[in-house]
Amino acid sequence: MRSILYGLVLGLTSLAAALSAAGNTLLVVIEDEADKAKYSTFWSDLTSRGFQLTYSTPKDTSLGLFHLGEPAYSHLLLLPPKSKGFGPNLTPKLIIEFVNAGSNVLLALSGDSSVPSAISSLLLELDITLPSDRTSLVVDHFNYDTKSASEQHDVLLLPSGSSGKKGIKDYFGVEGLVALPRAVGQVLGNESPLLSSIVKAPATAYTYSPKSDDTEADDLFATGSQISLVTAFQALNNARFTVLGSVAALEDKWFDASVQAATAGAKASKSSNRAFAEKLSAWTFKEAGVIKAGIVTHSLNETGQKTTDITKAGVELNPTIYRIKNDVYYSIAISEWSGTNWTPFTPAAGDAVQLDFSMLSPFHRLNLIPSQQTANATIFTQTFKLPDQHGIFNFYVNYQRPFVTSVEEKRTVTVRHFAHDEWPRSYVISGAWPWISGIWVTVVGWLVFVGLWLYSKPAQPKQDLKATKSDRSTRTSAAEHNMATMATPLHSISAATQTVDKSCPLPVLHLTAEGPKESRLLLLPTELLTQIIEYVFEDSSIGPVTHMPNGIAVLNSSYTASSKLWPLLACRQLYYDHQFLALAYTSFSITSPFANIDARLISLAPSLQSAIRSLTFVADDRHFRMLIAWGNCPFDMPNLQLDTLAIVLLSSSRWHFLFDHTRDLIQLLRRLHNLKRLVFVRNNASVKGSFKTWCNRLIGLILKIDHEQRYLVDPPNLEQVWWSWEYDAKAQTFTLEAAEARPLMGEDEYMRRSLGLMETLRVSVESEEWNPDPRSRVMYY
Template identity: 30%
Template sequence: MKNLCFFFIFGVSLFPLLCFSFNPESPLDRRVLVLLDDFSLKSSHSIFFNSLKSRGFNVEFKLADDPSLSLQRYGQYLYDALILFSPSTERFGGSLDLAAVIDFVDSGHDLIVAADASASDLIKNVATECGVDFDEDSSAMVIDHKSYAISGTEGDHTLIASDDFIQSDVVLGKTKIDAPVLFKGIAHSVNAANGLVLKVLSASSSAYSANLASKLLRPPLLSGSAISLVSVVQARNNARIMITGSLDLFSNRLFRTAVQKAGSPFKFEKSGNEQFVTEISKWVFHERGHLKAVDLRHHKVGETDEPAMYRIKDNLKFYVEIYEWSGKSWEPFVADDVQVQFYMMSPYVLKTLSTDGKGLYHASFMVPDIYGVFQFKVDYHRLGYTSLSLSKQIPVRPFRHNEYERFITTAFPYYGASFTTMAGFFFFSIVYLYNK
């Protein structure tokens, strides 16, 4: 009985540590599950997988139809990120299905989906749930007769050399990708009204999606700038997703292939695929652009303690600290567009925060002449960065009866009218009493 009690207490004491290890907000010691159609992909895409391991990720490989597949155990997720390199899989094994993948993302975890011409309805449905639609024609490929990669043979122009990148240092890093990226796969489109989806690598205006095995008798459904080659999604819960129609994009072969874009005199000894995939995977796995806000506090001017409430027209100071994950540690985040709202139904005060360059943001303002229950709100949404949304509630009271000014300047006319009435009544009384 004593031993049983010991193991029970020992297990309970370990439970918080286990919960922390599964915490998706912790960028360290993250576990990645890679689902494959064939274990041969481990060697054909080894450069990409080795880059993940070198950055500290614990990568686990399984076949997509493995009957033991499960993303969680005892209500806790076993992995922090999921990579689907299994485009032809019609059905996942074990307890994994479409709903489980979407729940995984809804819980704040990251996802990479790579498809190709053999993409199944399951993989396409995963992409659709994430806000991206692959071409309805399952045999269609992206073709470009102007921006193709020059090779020894003319080919069918399905090996595209694209350099139309998103202009964001947060998503693709500060080091410019000079060489074009080689892409061979299927097209997808994004909804322009969906602000959560970003096209990271776009097709040129001359590209179109069509079936090579049949004649093109009508205009293609997807063409030009409507085609996205690689897209990313940042959900409202800060989960990040990467979707592409090319599994070869991650392959060792395209990583090492020399590339020359048609119509360009420049030839590169190595494509930009490795740099592109490495940088975008850093963003997807929160190694860059990951923010956290801590120590939100406020107090009256001239004081240091946080009050239980404010009075209207009090002068106050507001502080918050914001840091960015650099891949190894939390570094101060420096920006000039962070704002605080003093909010009740609508913002009564909107103030841009100043920063000391060391992560501390601050502002001073006067409490508005409105009493009620207010909130300090910081809602920060910037392209490529995780969203910050934090608030702190504080009541605001009116003046007490003994806190008002005895004589108000704007009321002087009323004071004058009162004393004039009193004086007039006094003189009228004297005249009335003593005049016959």
């Protein structure tokens, strides 16, 4: 008998336990006690799920959200008041503090009465905007209930909040249609990633004010999918704030009301308001969409094992130090609250939990694989090789998705370099084999040479010495004759001795046994010779920048300027006569980001500096910081007269923060002379905020600063050089062409001339892909 009573008490206790993962105390604020009966079914559903409901009115002086500095309730349900607000105990500031403390709020609105200004102020804190006309509601002439709103069309029949988006879980989908009578529409801001729309209005819906019957289309607050009827806000501390545009949707009469859509052939059916209200309140009060991280482990994986039970292998778990190029194993257990207990978490289709192994930026970003499930968790694992970089790294999992609580787990470890006794022997390293072979070839070759030199030739007889001396004197006389012939002026050499060596591209002066023979090339007229030399050097088929098969411009690492200057080595006369022409037609490339470009240019004579027309160098953030020190000409060298200066971004695993140098670069462009064309080549580098976005912001800031310096500064500060621009989306290059500075003119004339430029910039900005980096959305114009 005692065991039966004990089991009965235990069963009742389990039924009374709240299904929420955040507590079971719920404060319901309703202004009129008589209105409680309208929502009796909703209250009974909450009570059956284990919530302890406390009813209060805004006028209750004992009402308070906090007790001893802590939230007095786990959740808050606010029904729309008929007065100007919720009173001094429920100000917007207190409600925001309530959310910041980790509690959840469900706010219902109604189009039957005007929305208090206090609620509008509260929602503006969350970047949610309500219509300025406080009596506005949402009307749709195509998606309404023909039974209850055949004339007003203000009872919307819509499917539930099934997002349908790839990678997002649906916690609000129910069968059938949801009735939203006299709903208040909301418009969500674009800046907050914490906002999500659960139910959006159809494309045919619009906001309507019953007080003004002559509302024009241009005066509408919002239309179509701009309107959110049910909105979810999840704070950084995972507290939830839900805005329901129609409080009447929670009334008993709409929980099982018979509705009929306005579409042709539609039949009457019961509304799904009760099921939708259950799912909406379950998500708001953290009965659904709640996940947490469990055990996090990482260890060495030198044996290549992929089992999750790594404790059996005798490997140390969670070490604080690793070595570069170690194979490591990482696992994290993630659980999801099902309403009664923790269950294994399964991401939505098309979604994955990602692991970042990062220092300042990620060196690895890997999708974690769900390799095993326990009774209450899914274990996500991944194996990878550590980068060849020592320092302080983090195993970082930051899983943030709409309608799901965020999971953030960071484990900091040290990655050291190889110890002295950990380097492999030289004969094991394949790259050392040529050097080892060279050592032994040198040793063997020296021994063979010594052996041959000592033992290969016998001693010469004495009778042959005289013949050797006579042959030596004969060769000496022939050499003296040749030297005398070489001293003879070129014009005195017989034309019959002038031959052309056709095996050499540029025939030059040759020394033969009969004497020197001069090439005919140097005897050509100067104009014809110059055209030939120009034809040789003007070949531009190969340059510092090449294009991949998909059209993207990248650095040509195999290109060298010496490959185009080799004709100057044909003879000294050709070198002195045409060195300036060769420099003008040659594109010079500096591929090392650590090269001292200024020192290389200063080492040249001023005349050689002025002959250079094309220069390409690889740049990182250090080079962009040095641009401001150039002065009025490239590299602060007045002798340098460049036609093209190409800046190729360094392609590596590090990010380029080009937005940090935009303003300094514009100040340089306004005064930069001795340069006709400036080209930026992305070179498949990682640009924070995207390369095209930076180009658009650079142009926008050029227009803005030019306008400020002309009309907001006294006296006007005009630019010394004006630049036209062109962005090649296929090659991913950005070109600036120097032009004459624009004269001083009236502001109206200036704006009229700039209208075409601003329109081109607007079209380019609208074609940008959305980027999660907030700096890419900062507008400079």
